[in-house]
Amino acid sequence: MLLEVQGITKSFGDNAVLTGVDLHVPHGRVVTVLGRSGTGKSVFLKCLAGVERPDAGTIHFDGKALDVDAPAARAEFCRRCSFLFQHNALFDSLTALENVELPLEQTTDLSAAEVRKRSLEALKQLELDTHADSYPSQLSGGMQKRLALARAIVTRPELVLFDEPTAGLDPLRRNAVFEMIVKYQRQFGFTAVIVTHDVAEVLVISDHVALLDGGSMRFAGTPEAFSTSTDRFVCDFRDSTLALSRSIAALRQSSAPLPLNS
Numbered sequence: 001m002l003l004e005v006q007g008i009t010k011s012f013g014d015n016a017v018l019t020g021v022d023l024h025v026p027h028g029r030v031v032t033v034l035g036r037s038g039t040g041k042s043v044f045l046k047c048l049a050g051v052e053r054p055d056a057g058t059i060h061f062d063g064k065a066l067d068v069d070a071p072a073a074r075a076e077f078c079r080r081c082s083f084l085f086q087h088n089a090l091f092d093s094l095t096a097l098e099n100v101e102l103p104l105e106q107t108t109d110l111s112a113a114e115v116r117k118r119s120l121e122a123l124k125q126l127e128l129d130t131h132a133d134s135y136p137s138q139l140s141g142g143m144q145k146r147l148a149l150a151r152a153i154v155t156r157p158e159l160v161l162f163d164e165p166t167a168g169l170d171p172l173r174r175n176a177v178f179e180m181i182v183k184y185q186r187q188f189g190f191t192a193v194i195v196t197h198d199v200a201e202v203l204v205i206s207d208h209v210a211l212l213d214g215g216s217m218r219f220a221g222t223p224e225a226f227s228t229s230t231d232r233f234v235c236d237f238r239d240s241t242l243a244l245s246r247s248i249a250a251l252r253q254s255s256a257p258l259p260l261n262s
């Protein structure tokens with residue numbers, strides 16, 4: 001396992017958001033955490049990334065415990081892990097190239113020339129090399145997502161945490177983002193943990209699926225097992241979200257298709 005999470009709890013005042021979350025993430029796999037809005041998916045991901053501090057529980061990365069008493073292990077984790085934020089968190093005042101250079105400048109001792117070379121390479125890999133001097137506001141939504149991914153992978157992470165990478169996107173663009181994640185996950189071989197509520201798409205791209213509900217994981221298994229599970233929580237979540245996807249797809253069939261290359 002690259003990541004082993006056991007018994008994570010997290011409360012904000014009286015609001016017990018996570019009450020004992022377990023998750024096992026094997027090397028090189030795509031693991032998706034599903035859950036309704038407000039169930040604590042983002043809080044869970046932030047606990048993994050060290051942005052939020054869990055109240056209890058353990059997180060092991062590559063066999064080493066990540067806790068407040070192990071700053072060296074946490075620092076190593078930060079070096080080997082990237083976080084792709086829900087709304088990209090690009091710096092508007094920096095160009096695409098400067099946005100990608102930033103994590104290398106902050107986490108490595110590479111020379112300025114090497115930082116530039118690696119950043120240009122990452123932009124090329126994400127098909128953004130002709131936009132190196134553009135500012136994020138000059139890029140389309142899909143290009144901004146690719147730029148955020150270029151910034152996440154430029155440090156050659158072993159683990160990438162995706163917080164709702166398709167939030168606010170319509171079904172066609174959602175598909176394009178998931179395709180992009182899978183394409184680059186295979187190309188670069190990183191392990192991915194994706195938090196989302198897009199059931200239909202993740203069942204296709206994930207190796208493992210977990211369902212967060214009521215503060216803990218109500219299901220963990222393969223997409224096939226998720227699709228056929230008769231557990232009440234899984235059925236309720238799966239059926240309600242898939243019905244919604246079908247309604248949206250039916251609505252979209254009556255309107256003109258969006259360009260896929262945005």
Ligand SMILES: Nc1ncnc2c1ncn2[C@@H]1O[C@H](COP(=O)(O)OP(=O)(O)OP(=O)(O)O)[C@@H](O)[C@H]1O
Nearest residue numbers: 012015017035036037038039040041042043044197
């Ligand atoms: N910093 C915080 N302070 C207080 N409460 C918080 C904080 N962060 C999250 N919460 C609460 O934790 C709960 C879970 O929020 P979270 O953003 O993790 O949900 P989510 O499952 O990611 O939802 P969505 O799918 O809508 O993004 C919510 O009740 C939220 O208000």
